[in-house]
Amino acid sequence: MELNSLAVLPDDLLCHIIAKTTLHDKIRLQLVSKKFRALLMMPPSGEGLWGQCDLSAVFSGFMVNGNDYWKYPQKFIEAGVRRWLVRRVPHMTRICCDTDTDEAAWVLCGLLPCSAPSSCCTARRASSPMLPCAASGRACQTASQS
Amino acid sequence: MPDIVLRSNDGADHKISASTARLSRTVASLLQDLEASKGEDAELLIVPIPNVCNCTLKKVLDFCEQQRAFDDLVRASPAAQQPEVTRKTQAWRETYMKVSTDELYHLVMAAHYLDVPGLLGLCTDAMADHIRGKSPSQVRACFGLKPNLSPEEEDDIRRSNLWALS
Numbered sequence: 001m002e003l004n005s006l007a008v009l010p011d012d013l014l015c016h017i018i019a020k021t022t023l024h025d026k027i028r029l030q031l032v033s034k035k036f037r038a039l040l041m042m043p044p045s046g047e048g049l050w051g052q053c054d055l056s057a058v059f060s061g062f063m064v065n066g067n068d069y070w071k072y073p074q075k076f077i078e079a080g081v082r083r084w085l086v087r088r089v090p091h092m093t094r095i096c097c098d099t100d101t102d103e104a105a106w107v108l109c110g111l112l113p114c115s116a117p118s119s120c121c122t123a124r125r126a127s128s129p130m131l132p133c134a135a136s137g138r139a140c141q142t143a144s145q146s
Numbered sequence: 147m148p149d150i151v152l153r154s155n156d157g158a159d160h161k162i163s164a165s166t167a168r169l170s171r172t173v174a175s176l177l178q179d180l181e182a183s184k185g186e187d188a189e190l191l192i193v194p195i196p197n198v199c200n201c202t203l204k205k206v207l208d209f210c211e212q213q214r215a216f217d218d219l220v221r222a223s224p225a226a227q228q229p230e231v232t233r234k235t236q237a238w239r240e241t242y243m244k245v246s247t248d249e250l251y252h253l254v255m256a257a258h259y260l261d262v263p264g265l266l267g268l269c270t271d272a273m274a275d276h277i278r279g280k281s282p283s284q285v286r287a288c289f290g291l292k293p294n295l296s297p298e299e300e301d302d303i304r305r306s307n308l309w310a311l312s
Contacts, residue, residue, distance in 0.1 A: 017273040018274075019270075025279070027307045027311065031311075034294050037299070
């Protein structure tokens with residue numbers, strides 16, 4: 001390309017592209033420039049620049065299957081991901097986790113339907129206070145607990 | 147139904163079917179306006195596409211034609227044959243997206259302007275491939291951007307995301 005020309009992509013188109021990168025990419029992209037940082041600090045709430053993006057793509061980095069962040073120690077990731085999400089998505093209050101596989105299927109309740117298997121959250125029900133997931137009706141762990 | 151011609155910004159005409167034209171939401175909207183102003187008896191509707199050159203418009207229309215053909219095929223195929231249709235669609239798209247980065251840039255801009263969701267999805271996937279796994283400096287080089295974050299801002303980002311950036 002003259003990939004230089006990409007510098008002039010409209011913001012909403014840039015959001016479409018950023019949305020499709022992984023969680024790690026999104027975090028690294030904050031270091032690229034003020035513009036990227038500003039885009040990534042906006043809560044992707046279904047309105048504004050991110051409004052045209054497929055929300056499941058926006059959150060693909062958190063969501064499942066083959067994302068490299070699962071290579072990191074689970075506890076560390078849980079804290080990091082939750083902190084990252086809660087700061088950027090102020091209206092997000094709960095996250096589901098498929099504890100049977102101890103990975104995958106983080107779900108932003110109320111934004112996305114829970115894609116976890118039917119056993120979603122059940123393993124933690126005994127040890128953690130649970131709230132019903134706004135999207136699926138199943139129990140979820142509150143984000144603030146981590 | 148009148149003939150529909152899309153005219154690129156360098157004056158090349160492309161005659162297409164109405165069903166293909168309407169895969170672009172922008173064209174669909176322009177057609178509505180034209181039909182309203184020219185009446186239902188118009189024999190030819192010429193839609194100027196001022197932001198897209200002939201070469202890119204042809205490529206976009208290739209996608210739309212193929213998309214329409216696949217949609218028809220899906221509707222006509224029994225359920226058992228759907229996976230095969232899907233496989234063929236994916237194979238065609240992979241070949242279609244073997245373009246230079248310069249072509250990709252023009253294609254994504256055209257897909258965005260013409261609002262062709264399927265093509266926009268394909269193009270943004272390809273663009274995201276340019277970003278995945280790259281360091282901030284590699285992305286900057288790729289996008290022709292200069293670093294403009296202050297050292298304090300950079301530190302703040304790094305401190306907040308130690309788990310991912312270390």
